[in-house]
Amino acid sequence: MSPAGGGRRGTVLALLALLWLAVLVVAPLIGSQRVGLGAVIAGDPTASLIVWQIRLPRVLLALAAGGALAVAGVGFQTLFRNPLAEPYTLGVATGAALGAVIALRFADPSTVLGFSIVAVASFSGALGATALVVGMAWRAGAARSGGVETGTLLLAGVAVSLSASAIILFLQYLSDATQTFRMVRWMMGGLSVVGYRDVLWVVPWVVAGSAVLLALRWDLNQLLTGEELAAGRGVDVSRLRLLVLGVTSLMVGALVAVTGPIGFVGLMVPHLLRRLVGHDHLFLAPAAILGGGAFLAVCDLAARTVMAPAQIPVGVLTALLGGPFFLWLLVARRR
């Protein structure tokens, strides 16, 4: 935002871009079996299969998912003026989980238009939960002042999340051991994909969602000094709120349908980046897209190598990092 510091922020952004590219090139080469870059270029059949069909899709999905979760987290934190807000605050993830759990409990394993029934059900659950939250907040707002209020949105999000969690527990109680195991594994969140179908599904959502958030950078900046001042400068705050919520929920819902809920990325990465590049969304939004992607790809690299050949679901790893990070945040803030 200011001319001073613009240079430093530009440097950080360039370094993040380099890191992103480095992860894209190096991460597919590392795993339970190390593959040389030369072998891939030379067209060695085993190396090519491992890199092109197994590892690269997974790294691409991690880069897209991490970037989307981080930039969505930036949007939510600014919108709610709350450092604890994250992409799942309004119940997108619990809605998706409910959809997935219903499919795992009642549906035969099948596909719809090439996507697993679980993914379709969880995407529907994510959209349903968001629609319910926004609809409730809309009704409450219309009764009061017209327009959706952030406080009502947060409360409605908590209420919908809690209800969905309760139904999930109830369905788990009704399920047999195999079904319950698959439900729990789904909710751990992971990036195990083979081939490009899931990547091709996620990427358009992520690109479109990130583009909208980037285009709204001036408007999001205005929210940093409060909604009243923003409105006075010509920001349609109510419309901005619905636009940011709608776009991020679609993007995150599409993502969670494929990966399951991967926690804390949307919380940790924006906080770290705010310290590095400040709060101006001109720098913060692209930094989140690059930094979040690289962060999740590195986490996934660790998840599939530290206990190789076993693969820890990456959602478990990010959750393990998340708790201590929160404590650090609390202590560091006080200083």
Add this chain to the structure above:
Amino acid sequence: MSAGGAASAATTGIADAPLVRASGVAWEHRGRRIVGPIDLDVGAGECLIVLGPNGAGKTTLLRLLSGLLAPSAGEVAWRGAPYRDLSRRQLARRMAYVPQIRPARVPLTVEEVVLLGRYPHLGRLQLAPRPQDFAAVNAALAQVGIEELRRRPVDELSGGERQSVYIAAALAQEAEMLVLDEPTTHLDPRHQREVVSLLARIARGTARTVVAATHDLTFAALVADRLVALAAGRVAAIGTPAEILRPAVLEELFASRFRLVGDAARPIPVLSLEDGPEDGSEEGP
């Protein structure tokens, strides 16, 4: 619009029109009338102060005049053009609003906050602020006299300094009219004096029109060209400081006794404790 005579009348109407004209403006909330109907003109270049007790509808009137609220009845017009025909952005290039309530935590420096005032002039596709945006920021910082605070985080400033920062942001908006809600509330006398003298400089030293709501009578007396007294959402009295700042008018408005100090053209009311109107039981000496 159809007849030639009507068109020419409309043209002269716009030329003669005040900067802002509110006609029959009212605002209702949950079926209860908060403000209005009010007829009020704001002349170009004047400093108009809205006076009134808590709950009189001062903030609502300011929000109506700034286009932040759409009136339930009547209309507000800028040089003859109704607000509803102007976009929020167009309105924001014409007037800058400085609200009383602002968030406690703002993670920005002074310069960054002032640069936020450039929003109505920024294009969606513009990658970064342009040189003229930074020039407007520098001019605003200089006019307010807070250039040395430029790099300081806003959260570290005193209340008075912070008020100056938001006034600077409004100046950077390069709007013809400045609308301020309770600009001196919660400030100690030194910072009150700084803000009052800053607003007096803006009102008198520039072509800018200033509209402010307050119940700070000293502030009102020192800067106003014209005063509007608001009571229960209606205009109770309107006129020059000498006409409005009279003990009888003020007693009616605030249910308190006042005495005047200063000269007759610009009297300054001071609260008086000699038997107030509600409390006649106490015997004076």
